[in-house]
Amino acid sequence: MTQAPVNVTVTGAAGQIGYALLFRIASGQLLGPDTPVKLRLLEIPQAVKAAEGTALELEDGAFPLLAGIDIFDDAKQAFAGANVALLVGARPRTKGMERADLLEANGGIFKPQGEAINAGAADDIRVLVVGNPANTNALIAQSHAPDVPAERFTAMTRLDHNRAVAQLAKKLNAPVGEIKKLTIWGNHSASQYPDIFHAEVAGKNAAEAVNDEKWLAEEFIPRVAKRGAEIIEARGASSAASAANAAIDHIYNWVNGTPEGDWTSMAVPSDGSYGVPEGLISSFPVVCKDGKYEIVQGLEINEFSRGRIDASVNELAEEREAVKKLGLI
């Protein structure tokens, strides 16, 4: 071990994503093989016992990089000293719940968590919101953490990115490792836009290699955007291991950089790039270097893409209006 342990706070630790995520963090896949981690798990009181059970299993993994596990039911304690925060726990939509009800219920979670991050997280805190509606939950948390630089709050569209890479690779009969520069734009919802116009397969333009706009519009885009529902239908539960995998990828790239000649997708606060209203936490193509991300600039956006990006961004703007009206931001 070459450095002091990094504090990683995980909310919703006893949930299904938590179960798939914690072991991979402990094994060093979140931050790299030289970085010891201390886990700080946050759960609601009723689920603390289950989190304690997971902690016993983590102990049984005898992970050399795992320097400690603490379990909390209080956000202020859980985020104290956090360097990385994975906000997974959220209120799922239940029968008869309107979107405003869902936003309000999640406001009750992400507002105090934002305040707790503001109060006690480490100066280098990086936040990834996984819990849905992820982009707007991130916006709520961010707006209650005025002392933390706004760009440290991000939301997860990496699962969508990975799903799109896999579907494109399948269509082109290419290894996933040869697909580069794919982009998810907008919201982590069915309105998201997976864009292959700048993507490359083995160095060639992927849209040209596909050369099938009908497949793109009628199969690829809806398949990726509705993949979450497809998984629920098949598995009887929402994506968990693939979501945990994407959270690992998101933080790993943010901290350790994206590979040369490629980029990834992260939902980050807009600086106005590509006409996305400033402040919305929207998915963009990003390059990570030296522990920071930057939105890839200068991409030409064709008409096909423009309408789809705008539709997803408009949905984000509506969600922002809705949480404003509810007094959550």
Ligand SMILES: NC(=O)C1=CN([C@@H]2O[C@H](COP(=O)(O)OP(=O)(O)OC[C@H]3O[C@@H](n4cnc5c(N)ncnc54)[C@H](O)[C@@H]3O)[C@@H](O)[C@H]2O)C=CC1
């Ligand atoms: N952004 C993305 O790509 C994806 C997001 N998700 C979302 O991730 C979230 C978690 O999914 P699962 O692990 O499958 O759900 P789950 O229901 O299995 O686990 C959620 C856990 O969060 C806990 N929790 C609830 N309120 C909390 C609070 N205030 N503080 C701490 N913990 C709290 C619950 O007790 C539960 O253990 C859901 O909102 C889901 O929709 C899931 C897949 C992909």
Ligand SMILES: O=C([O-])CC(=O)C(=O)O
């Ligand atoms: O659809 C869901 O409920 C879970 C999710 O966000 C996804 O799998 O993309």
